[in-house]
Amino acid sequence: MNQKADGLSNELGILVLILGIAALLSSCGSSAQSRQPQPIKIDGSSTVYPITNLIASEFQAAQAKDNSKNKTKVEVAFSGTGGGFRKFCAGETDISNASRPILKEEMQACNKKNVRYIELPIAFDALTIAVNPQNNWAKDITVAELKKLWEPAAQGKITKWNQVRASWPDRPITLYGAGKDSGTFDYFTEATVGTLKASRSDYTGSEDDNVLVKGVSNDPNALGYFGLAYYEANPSQMKVLAVNNGKGAVLPNRQTVEQAQYQPLSRPLFIYVNFQSAQNRPEVREFVKFYINKAPTLVNTVGYIPLSAEAYHLDKVQFFNGEVGTVFDGKAQLNLTLGEVLRKKATY
Structure with missing residues (x-):
């Protein structure tokens, strides 16, 4: 009886040990599996x-x-x-x-x-130049006019539409553009003004293009610039201006970019x-x-x-x-x- 009991006890001990090892291995595997990579x-x-x-x-x-x-x-x-x-x-x-x-x-x-x-x-x-849908006078803008409007010398001086183009109305112009930490700001200033980061500062600037879209869509006197995708996502809220670099006014789209016609804002x-x-x-x-x-x-x-x-x-x-x-x-x-x-x- 005692020998049988001892044998049974040994067998149970071995079984418990095996189950314990298996549980430990399973736990380790589960822990490794559940360990999430860093974001x-x-x-x-x-x-x-x-x-x-x-x-x-x-x-x-x-x-x-x-x-x-x-x-x-x-x-x-x-x-x-x-x-x-x-x-x-x-x-x-x-x-x-x-x-x-x-x-x-x-x-x-x-x-x-x-x-x-x-x-x-x-x-x-x-890079897209946009105005409010109620704007019924501007259909295009030249690179020279963009420079005149956005260069540092324009600050506090070019404040009305007819100062940009004489045929446009005598009404205030409100500007929306990229913030100074934006690559869009860097590119736009060099492409239009001719100097990296050279811009008037009396405008609503943001690194969030949605802020600019909202500003242009809510202000009949607005003009702003931002990436094409933000216009494509909100086409009913804005009107896009064609850009004339001296070779005719060109609208921004896939074809004009692929054919190198929409310059210098591609x-x-x-x-x-x-x-x-x-x-x-x-x-x-x-x-x-x-x-x-x-x-x-x-x-x-x-x-x-x-x-x-x-x-x-x-x-x-x-x-x-x-x-x-x-x-x-x-x-x-x-x-x-x-x-x-x-x-x-x-x-x-």
Whole structure:
């Protein structure tokens, strides 16, 4: 009896030990499975925000369907291209949205923090000049008139429509434009005034394009500028002006951008990927791959102009080869065509 009891006791002890080990292993596995990756942090341009935000939503929706994968949260914010680069070059974000190429001072800031980056053009935009729908006098505007209206010397002096063009009415003009941290501000000032960041300051400025859209749509005397997608999302609330650079008035749309007719207000849009994040974090690599694959369709959905299939292929090659740096000389590039962007990438 005692021998049997001892044997049974030993067997039970072994069984308990085995079950304990199994439970421990299961617990470890469950813990590893439930450990969530760090969120992918993205900030920067409000112009690029709609593209990245939509792609991030699609990425997370695709993850939700795959029960075998840990879910990666993608946090997308906007503080303007300049504000985004400050965070990016401080190592605070994984990806920076940009509506212009990285500037020399931003390159230096990244170098100081040993932040290397992969530059990926992802779309083309047409900076859009918009007025209120009740405006029945303005149909187009010249680049020279934009300069006259927005240059620093205009502050407090050019305050009425008929001061911009004599045939326009003697009524006040209210201005809405990009904030000073915005890449749109940088590009617009260089393209129209001729000097980076040179602008009158007596206007309503914001890094949030929705604020500008609301201002223009609610003010019969308004004129504003912002990315094409924000007009495409609100076409009944505004009227777009054709822009005349001396070769005739041209409206912003896919055809005029692709044919290099809407100049000088066509521009490439970018994402900049932290090289170390891409190298060390599989979820960042997976997201960027997803981004490049989805961009041709979703860029168009948002209201911007996709690049060519060859350009997106070069994005993939550049990203997976880990080719760091910029081909844009640290300054905004005016009058770039889709073909020129492709040639720059091909010779990277």
